[in-house]
Amino acid sequence: xxxxxRSSRPPRSPYVPTLFERLFARGSIxxxxxxxxxxxxxxxxxxxxxxxxxxxxxxxxSLKDSARLFEYPPxxxxxxxxxxxxxRLLTESPFPRWLFNxxxxxxxxxxxxxxxxxxxxxxxxxxxxxxxxxxxxxMIAMLLVPxxxxxxxxxxxxxxxxxxxxxxxxxxxxxxxPLGIFLMRQxxxxxxxxxxxxxxxxxxxxxxxxxxIILPLVKPGLVVxxxxxxxDMYISFIWPLVAVRSEDLQVMTVGVSTLxxxxxxxxxxxxxxxxxxxxxxxxxxxxxxxxxxxxxxxxALKQ
Amino acid sequence: MTTTPxxxxxxxxxxxxxxxxxPYAIELVGVGKRYDTVMALADVSLEIEPGEFVVLLGPxxxxxxxxxxxxxxLEDATDGEIYINGRLSNYxxxxxxxxxxxxxxxxxxxxxxxxxxxxxxxxxRGSKKDEVKRLVGEVADLLELGDQxxxxxxxLSGGQRxxxxxxxxxxxxxxxxxxxxxxxxxxxLLRVQMRSELLKLHRRVGRTTVYxxxxxxxxxxxxxxIVVLRSGSVQQVGTxxxxxxxxxxxxxxxxxxxxxxxxxxxxxxxxxxxxxxxxPVTVPIGADWGELxxxxxxxxxxxxxxxxxxxxxxxxALVGVVDLVEDxxxxxxxxxxxxxxxxxVRTNVHGVTREGEKIGIRIxxxxxxxxxxxxxxxxxxx
Numbered sequence: 001x002x003x004x005x006r007s008s009r010p011p012r013s014p015y016v017p018t019l020f021e022r023l024f025a026r027g028s029i030x031x032x033x034x035x036x037x038x039x040x041x042x043x044x045x046x047x048x049x050x051x052x053x054x055x056x057x058x059x060x061x062s063l064k065d066s067a068r069l070f071e072y073p074p075x076x077x078x079x080x081x082x083x084x085x086x087x088r089l090l091t092e093s094p095f096p097r098w099l100f101n102x103x104x105x106x107x108x109x110x111x112x113x114x115x116x117x118x119x120x121x122x123x124x125x126x127x128x129x130x131x132x133x134x135x136x137x138x139m140i141a142m143l144l145v146p147x148x149x150x151x152x153x154x155x156x157x158x159x160x161x162x163x164x165x166x167x168x169x170x171x172x173x174x175x176x177x178p179l180g181i182f183l184m185r186q187x188x189x190x191x192x193x194x195x196x197x198x199x200x201x202x203x204x205x206x207x208x209x210x211x212x213i214i215l216p217l218v219k220p221g222l223v224v225x226x227x228x229x230x231x232d233m234y235i236s237f238i239w240p241l242v243a244v245r246s247e248d249l250q251v252m253t254v255g256v257s258t259l260x261x262x263x264x265x266x267x268x269x270x271x272x273x274x275x276x277x278x279x280x281x282x283x284x285x286x287x288x289x290x291x292x293x294x295x296x297x298x299x300a301l302k303q
Numbered sequence: 304m305t306t307t308p309x310x311x312x313x314x315x316x317x318x319x320x321x322x323x324x325x326p327y328a329i330e331l332v333g334v335g336k337r338y339d340t341v342m343a344l345a346d347v348s349l350e351i352e353p354g355e356f357v358v359l360l361g362p363x364x365x366x367x368x369x370x371x372x373x374x375x376x377l378e379d380a381t382d383g384e385i386y387i388n389g390r391l392s393n394y395x396x397x398x399x400x401x402x403x404x405x406x407x408x409x410x411x412x413x414x415x416x417x418x419x420x421x422x423x424x425x426x427x428r429g430s431k432k433d434e435v436k437r438l439v440g441e442v443a444d445l446l447e448l449g450d451q452x453x454x455x456x457x458x459l460s461g462g463q464r465x466x467x468x469x470x471x472x473x474x475x476x477x478x479x480x481x482x483x484x485x486x487x488x489x490x491x492l493l494r495v496q497m498r499s500e501l502l503k504l505h506r507r508v509g510r511t512t513v514y515x516x517x518x519x520x521x522x523x524x525x526x527x528x529i530v531v532l533r534s535g536s537v538q539q540v541g542t543x544x545x546x547x548x549x550x551x552x553x554x555x556x557x558x559x560x561x562x563x564x565x566x567x568x569x570x571x572x573x574x575x576x577x578x579x580x581x582x583p584v585t586v587p588i589g590a591d592w593g594e595l596x597x598x599x600x601x602x603x604x605x606x607x608x609x610x611x612x613x614x615x616x617x618x619x620a621l622v623g624v625v626d627l628v629e630d631x632x633x634x635x636x637x638x639x640x641x642x643x644x645x646x647x648v649r650t651n652v653h654g655v656t657r658e659g660e661k662i663g664i665r666i667x668x669x670x671x672x673x674x675x676x677x678x679x680x681x682x683x684x685x
Contacts, residue, residue, distance in 0.1 A: 195410050197377050197397075200397040202398065208427070217413060
């Protein structure tokens, strides 16, 4: 049946595109042509090499013993791999303790900050209270003060409160950063006022509105804030260096920097520490990034 | 109905009216709202009977939504008293006032399913899970939302979202529903459809409803009584027929009715044993006006549909030139210039006139409205 109908039609003359057309043809309006694809891939591959090379170099260095570190030409994939650096790092140095400190402080600060900043952001965005606007601008003005300028005063305050050289010294000051409040306020401002009003009429308390209505709806904002805060805490160096002295309270950044003094300069050990320190942050970021992407896509598709 | 019958003592149906043992479901006494120097609402007094459908009608900024929010407790009144079910409610929190509200943009909780949205008010009041489930089922049947319960609001059409918002309001069995322009986000066709659905629902549920709109057609078709507001004060309270036939002032006269009432300024003079209004348009108005003295300034009002076309040479006819004919299908809106003053005529006879044509207009006896110099209605002598 089908063949009959087909044969009854006049044969269509096949269109043969030229080489130029083939190279620059697009499958559809948003698909790149072959040439565009090749060029963009070359560019991207180049950038990836530039970004990944140092990383590979560090990983390679961490798997070599001191004798082979400065071989020329460098061995990109050490064979045989030497795990002594990792062994020393985990058994002879306080690295596990540093890692624990960083993760603990980072997690506590992140959780507290998510709670406090979203609560403050809700107040600034939705509640009427005396002095709301001046207070908000004052807070924003604090963002303009460079961190370096407040380290000494901050230390004096911490010292007066007798919290230097404690976990509190590492946890309390970062909580005061107003960026998160500003961020959460902007997210919460975007929610229609009628939503809270509906909840009020449904018999929900103010805190209930925050918890049951606002928080679930600003999840993308919370994820952003969590990533910013945790990353910030993870790589913070100056304040932990100033605020705590005892070995037990050292965070990873400060700890790793002291490896140089402990062992003269063992680049292999140092590289191993660098690699180990990357693992938790990379894991954290990958985990949240997936949720972050899913959320922002869901948000974009709404309406 | 798929719902199972329950013990009525414990869990009454959502259709069962709440006990109201006072004459008024809602009573407002001298309610006012001041923002710094601006008076948003002034001295609003209103009694709403149980089961009544009251529409607050007015242009934007007239204070109708503010009044509704004050009743709901979302805004505080700066003056006056609000009684809901006989209870002074000025200082009662919105959630405890026993009213529920439907918002213009529905205000459904985007992160909850339809089922959770409808059941939320009960859940917040600590109702038992199976009771919430039963009542949600009952509401869903009532609003034909049975298949949508597991969906999120973003997966619903505008009309369905509207029904979910209604369901959330109904399930609590409140003393009154407050509705803030609930149909204005829908397209024209759906709005008319939802309007009749709402009305049917009101007949079925029989609950006191206060409904805010700026749409006079909505107001006139739905209301038991209309409250016309302007700049924060009540202009007139009455049934659709009262508001339309006896507008209290020139504002109500022009705000209600489309096309709006023709108004002509003039002064009263005696002629031929009766009175007439002399102005750009001179019209005899008969003698039966009580307190109207010759020489007083008045405004004469005539509804476009009360006017009739006659040949220009007919005795007593006003003569003018047709300026514009608007054909809206069922009727024609004809704008006629009477000595340069525009006058709208609404006629259901097509093609009687052409633009530029000279034509006569007859004003039937008794169809004129008269307003004094302050714009207040002057009543005919009985």
